[in-house]
Amino acid sequence: MIDFSPLKAKLLLDYPFFGTIASGMESVVNDNIESFTTREGKFEYREGYMEPLSEGEQMFALCNAALHEALSHTARRGNRSPWLWNMACDYAINTLLIESGFTPPPAITYDKRFGNLSAEEIYHELSLEFLDQEQNDRDGDEGRDDDGLDEKLSRAQREKRSAEALDKSDPLSEAIHRLIQSNKKSLIDWRSELREEIGGYYVSDYTLIPPSKKLLYDGFYLPGVHSRHLELAIAIDSSGSVDEVLLTQFIAEVESITELFGSYTIDLMVCDDKIRSYERFERGESITYTLSGGAGTDFRPVFELIESWVYRPKLLLYFTDLEGKFPLYEPPYDVLWIAPNIIDVPFGRVIVLKDEND
Known part of the structure; x- marks a missing residue:
């Protein structure tokens, strides 16, 4: 298991916003994922992916996780497709981090055309682009409305930590506030929401033969739609x-x-x-x-x-x-x-x- 405490300490000194949130997140090894992800206040990573990364690249991953927390991306997903929503959130976050000078690890989700857009706006663009792949994932969204008292308390504590982090003086304060305000505005119009x-x-038949060509260049094999x-x-x-x-x-x-x-x-x-x-x-x-x-x-x-x-x-x-x-x-x-x-x-x-x- 990787000891991220030196990186978190460095973030607290150089970037207090990211350091405050990242320090409160538990780091968990998960070898069933490709790289890293944020889930219920935890930073999950695959050791085989994370260990070869440089210090700057590992710091990028921690900052990515901190922004997922600060922007409440999991809570804001609603009925959207989970994989497409996560992609949209990563586009928004990674654009800010790259433009702020952080060193990205290999094969991350990034496209400069999404520079100033919120996750909701990016999701709308992606849903038009990948409409053939988007499935109804409502049934897989277990327990979202039936969280226990412990989970609700945990979420409230994480939200409080994010709010406190926003009050700290940070070199990226202006960019972070701009991203958060952009997400709060929810600029997607009612037609897009509908x-x-x-x-x-959709009533659809999905098949991997042939696979969808939309994301093959990134190594993603998604089902194509037969009808x-x-x-x-x-x-x-x-x-x-x-x-x-x-x-x-x-x-x-x-x-x-x-x-x-x-x-x-x-x-x-x-x-x-x-x-x-x-x-x-x-x-x-x-x-x-x-x-x-x-x-x-x-x-x-x-x-x-x-x-x-x-x-x-x-x-x-x-x-x-x-x-x-x-x-x-x-x-x-x-x-x-x-x-x-x-x-x-x-x-x-x-x-x-x-x-x-x-």
């Missing part, structure tokens, strides 16, 4: 409280979804206090709209209609102002409410539809 959510619901097909239900609120401008935005985004994802089966419902129209569109078929309504808002007819189907969707997108009557029970599928304002909902998640000028 498309990332929908992207996890890809999006299946979801969409409901549009046509009640009197939804004005023409908002209704136009709803339709425009439905059109954008179909253009982006290409192959799809979409069950489209228009509803105010009752179902006004329902049609199914498949495999690139152009979507047409029968928009009528103007009465009050009742969400229950949409859920009752879906209940009558033989095959229920994995995801329902409901475009609405959220001013209506909700079902008494949560349905056995995911629900995304796309609305102009954030309002408490009994189930599902709200994505706020923002104006271009917001």
